[in-house]
Amino acid sequence: MIDIRVLELRETHGTSTMVIRSLSLTILSVFLVEIGIKVYTFGLSFFRRKLEVFDSVIVLLSFSLDIVFHDSHGTVNGTGLLIALRLWRVTRILHGVVKSVKIHADRKLHQERREKEALEQELNKYRDYCAVQEQEIELLRGLLKKHGIETSLPDKRPIAGVQMDVVVEVNEGSVAS
Secondary structure, eight states, X not given: OHHHHXXXXXXXXXXXXXXXXXXXXXXXXXXXXXXXHHHHHHGGGGGGOHHHHHHHHHHHHHHHHHHHTTTOOSGGGOHHHHHHHHHHHHHHXXXXXXXXXXXXXXXXXXXXXXXXXXXXXXXXXXXXXXXXXXXXXXXXXXXHHHTTOOOOSOOOOOOTTOOOOOOOEEETTEEEO
């Protein structure tokens, strides 16, 4: 009875191993196609990118080892090396994702800084305009007093040189302050 169960376990293990190896070969084949597309797209400049070349060597080596040791069993089949190489591939993919997100965030930050500078310039323009208006109001008040005309306008003016901090939030073209 024990021998039958061991044989059943070996058959199940063999089937699952074949499925995993086939899946591995399929994924590596997709990576090989990706490498081919990159080489075709970038031409010789592809070989100037050291990490891309290293990544390609890992994929090619993994694919080759998977083919060579496809039917091997035991510890001699290079499984440890394949696992290390595939972990490197996963690390490279994650690095690519992080790099892409960082580039997108840097672009967004640069755009936000440009918008902030534009809004600060506009704010300064309106401050200058207000200063000119205040001077004109003072000039007109002086003329009114000179001609003896009383006004009911308050004489309170903002204190010169006071600057307010304005927080501006920009959301897809709408400006709120």
